[in-house]
Amino acid sequence: MAPSAGHLRPGRYLAFFALIVVALYALVFFTGDGKPTPKLGIDLQGGTRVTLTARTPDGGQPSRDQLNQARQIIETRVNGIGVGGTNVVLDGSNVVITVPGEQGDEAKNLGRTAKLGFRQVITSVPNAPAAPQQGKPAAPGQPGSSTAPSSSPAKPGGGGAAGAPAQQPPGSTPSAPPSSSAAGTGGQTPVEQARKLRQNPDLTSADQAKAQAAQQAALSALVCAPNEPDPLEGNDLPNQPLVACGDKDTTKYVLGPEFLPGTEISDANSGYDQTKGQWMVDLNFKAGGSKTWGDFTSSHVGKQAAFVLDTDVVSAPTIQGAILGGQTQITGQFNQSDAKNLADILKYGSLPLSFDSSDATTVSATLGLASLQAGLIAGAIGLFVVFVYCLFYYRLLGILTIWSLAMSGLLVYATLVLLGRWIGYTLDLAGVAGLIIAIGITADSFVIYFERIKDEIREGRTFRSAVPRGWTRARRTILASDAVSFLAAAILYLIAVGDVQGFAFTLGMSTVLDLVVVYLVTHPLVAIVSTSKSTFLSNTRNLGLGSVQRLSAQRKATRRAAGRTNPKEA
Numbered sequence: 001m002a003p004s005a006g007h008l009r010p011g012r013y014l015a016f017f018a019l020i021v022v023a024l025y026a027l028v029f030f031t032g033d034g035k036p037t038p039k040l041g042i043d044l045q046g047g048t049r050v051t052l053t054a055r056t057p058d059g060g061q062p063s064r065d066q067l068n069q070a071r072q073i074i075e076t077r078v079n080g081i082g083v084g085g086t087n088v089v090l091d092g093s094n095v096v097i098t099v100p101g102e103q104g105d106e107a108k109n110l111g112r113t114a115k116l117g118f119r120q121v122i123t124s125v126p127n128a129p130a131a132p133q134q135g136k137p138a139a140p141g142q143p144g145s146s147t148a149p150s151s152s153p154a155k156p157g158g159g160g161a162a163g164a165p166a167q168q169p170p171g172s173t174p175s176a177p178p179s180s181s182a183a184g185t186g187g188q189t190p191v192e193q194a195r196k197l198r199q200n201p202d203l204t205s206a207d208q209a210k211a212q213a214a215q216q217a218a219l220s221a222l223v224c225a226p227n228e229p230d231p232l233e234g235n236d237l238p239n240q241p242l243v244a245c246g247d248k249d250t251t252k253y254v255l256g257p258e259f260l261p262g263t264e265i266s267d268a269n270s271g272y273d274q275t276k277g278q279w280m281v282d283l284n285f286k287a288g289g290s291k292t293w294g295d296f297t298s299s300h301v302g303k304q305a306a307f308v309l310d311t312d313v314v315s316a317p318t319i320q321g322a323i324l325g326g327q328t329q330i331t332g333q334f335n336q337s338d339a340k341n342l343a344d345i346l347k348y349g350s351l352p353l354s355f356d357s358s359d360a361t362t363v364s365a366t367l368g369l370a371s372l373q374a375g376l377i378a379g380a381i382g383l384f385v386v387f388v389y390c391l392f393y394y395r396l397l398g399i400l401t402i403w404s405l406a407m408s409g410l411l412v413y414a415t416l417v418l419l420g421r422w423i424g425y426t427l428d429l430a431g432v433a434g435l436i437i438a439i440g441i442t443a444d445s446f447v448i449y450f451e452r453i454k455d456e457i458r459e460g461r462t463f464r465s466a467v468p469r470g471w472t473r474a475r476r477t478i479l480a481s482d483a484v485s486f487l488a489a490a491i492l493y494l495i496a497v498g499d500v501q502g503f504a505f506t507l508g509m510s511t512v513l514d515l516v517v518v519y520l521v522t523h524p525l526v527a528i529v530s531t532s533k534s535t536f537l538s539n540t541r542n543l544g545l546g547s548v549q550r551l552s553a554q555r556k557a558t559r560r561a562a563g564r565t566n567p568k569e570a
Contacts, residue, residue, distance in 0.1 A: 204256055240257060404446060431503060464531060
């Protein structure tokens with residue numbers, strides 16, 4: 001037997017719902033930036049679209065596996081630096097990054113190869129001044145950067161700075177670098193040409209004359225300028241020597257083979273060194289890397305170790321003692337953004353390919369806003385039609401439907417704001433479409449409930465007794481219907497990408513919140529009306545149940561009449 005409406009204690013349900021709403025909006029207004037607006041996607045607020053074109057050492061086509069791995073690493077970097085609403089998709093051999101709002105500058109750094117390695121400095125020479133040229137951006141922290149371990153045994157001195165004095169091959173004199181065409185192409189790609197000249201094993205040959213000749217040729221040909229493109233960026237060979245630029249492009253280095261790869265870094269974080277008054281990046285090595293670094297610094301006291309990021313010497317400190325424990329600190333002329341970008345790039349791994357930023361465009365939100373306006377108008381028309389239908393068909397129960405939909409809207413809006421703040425969820429046009437469709441799902445739950453109440457009244461029960469019985473039967477159907485809708489949304493979210501995921505997410509979220517509203521608002525309100533002593537509220541005509549009650553009375557009369565005539569016929 002179904003419980004009576006009086007056992008429901010509807011006031012407690014409504015109070016609990018009110019507590020939920022108050023808690024959500026307290027979080028909306030008193031956490032984060034306190035702005036009660038959800039984050040919008042690029043189609044609604046505009047933003048930046050960056051296209052990265054992959055390049056390989058042989059100039060060939062990159063493999064699909066490499067592109068997918070690069071896309072995944074870039075997505076990880078996006079999540080790590082908190083750029084919300086960013087889309088990372090493959091377009092042929094290109095990786096397209098779409099960033100909403102004013103975060104385009106951060107997106108441009110996401111495609112950095114971030115191939116970090118540690119090499120011994122064989123020698124270094126001052127670089128002749130060169131006019132700035134357009135090309136690749138300078139590495140984060142490269143200008144005036146220096147490196148020091150957290151235990152401070154290493155003295156910052158990359159290049160000819162405050163560390164070890166700059167060295168120069170005997171008999172060599174600094175000279176202006178010739179054009180890159182002087183090397184001769186011979187049908188080789190730029191990467192192959194650069195490797196032949198700047199990664200020649202003779203650079204560290206035991207034959208001093210051969211080493212000096214190779215170093216002189218490589219150092220003279222290397223162009224170090226603020227925006228000079230480097231074909232070896234991300235494509236250098238770790239097991240070969242390397243000639244590279246560093247120290248604000250004022251120094252050229254001859255480096256030995258890589259003795260410790262950046263993959264041995266377990267964590268990287270940026271922070272502000274209060275004692276030195278500068279931003280820095282803290283590196284923590286894995287167990288194997290920590291041992292290698294400790295062994296190297298122990299056996300190379302008084303020599304320089306270069307931190308090489310994508311063929312740029314970020315820092316080259318002089319080692320003044322063994323650095324044990326695996327903790328090393330990169331310091332230099334970083335600002336906060338430079339330090340954070342460098343730490344995040346190192347933290348989330350290097351890309352398997354090198355990329356050139358072939359296009360960076362600003363996307364206008366005008367078209368998206370027009371589409372949003374059209375979508376909102378369509379949603380408003382849909383809501384109006386639902387309201388008119390409910391008022392015409394259910395009357396006072398229709399008012400309860402409108403109120404329940406308004407409460408559902410309050411929950412959905414607060415949830416969108418908080419999800420944008422906590423997990424970076426952004427609302428786009430597809431998400432708006434999911435919300436509009438969810439209106440139908442929510443209204444459908446009310447229709448199921450009210451029609452169950454009608455069924456009970458047709459069977460001869462009063463409105464008061466029909467409410468709890470109708471709810472007992474309706475909630476099973478509502479749960480089954482919402483479960484199917486949520487399952488469909490979840491599967492669509494898992495197998496889809498991009499905008500379709502936004503549609504599935506809002507649809508699934510609204511379906512869950514529909515259950516909250518039906519259980520904590522709609523049913524308690526109907527129960528209050530059913531137990532009300534007001535003649536206006538208890539009048540079935542005002543509830544849209546008059547015709548159903550008349551039908552029930554006719555059936556009762558028919559049964560009574562049949563009961564009186566049957567004995568005579570017998």
